[in-house]
Amino acid sequence: MTAHVPAFDAGPVVETTGAGDAFTGALAIAVAEGLDLVAATRFGCAAAGISVTRHGTARSMPTRAEVDALLGDAT
Numbered sequence: 001m002t003a004h005v006p007a008f009d010a011g012p013v014v015e016t017t018g019a020g021d022a023f024t025g026a027l028a029i030a031v032a033e034g035l036d037l038v039a040a041t042r043f044g045c046a047a048a049g050i051s052v053t054r055h056g057t058a059r060s061m062p063t064r065a066e067v068d069a070l071l072g073d074a075t
Contacts, residue, residue, distance in 0.1 A: 013052045
């Protein structure tokens with residue numbers, strides 16, 4: 001199966017350092033929670049989308065509530 005999962009526009013991009021870490025961590029959480037791969041990828045994209053709107057790496061990681069809110073806004 002192939003699917004296109006678009007990026008999220010969470011705001012202006014400030015710094016991209018850590019976006020991959022945010023994506024991978026969120027993807028792992030979503031898969032561990034039982035989401036299918038497309039939904040888990042979407043969750044990871046939302047987390048990465050938020051992370052690039054902030055400076056730094058650890059400080060740029062979004063909370064679960066922020067990711068859930070962005071996903072809710074996108075539906």
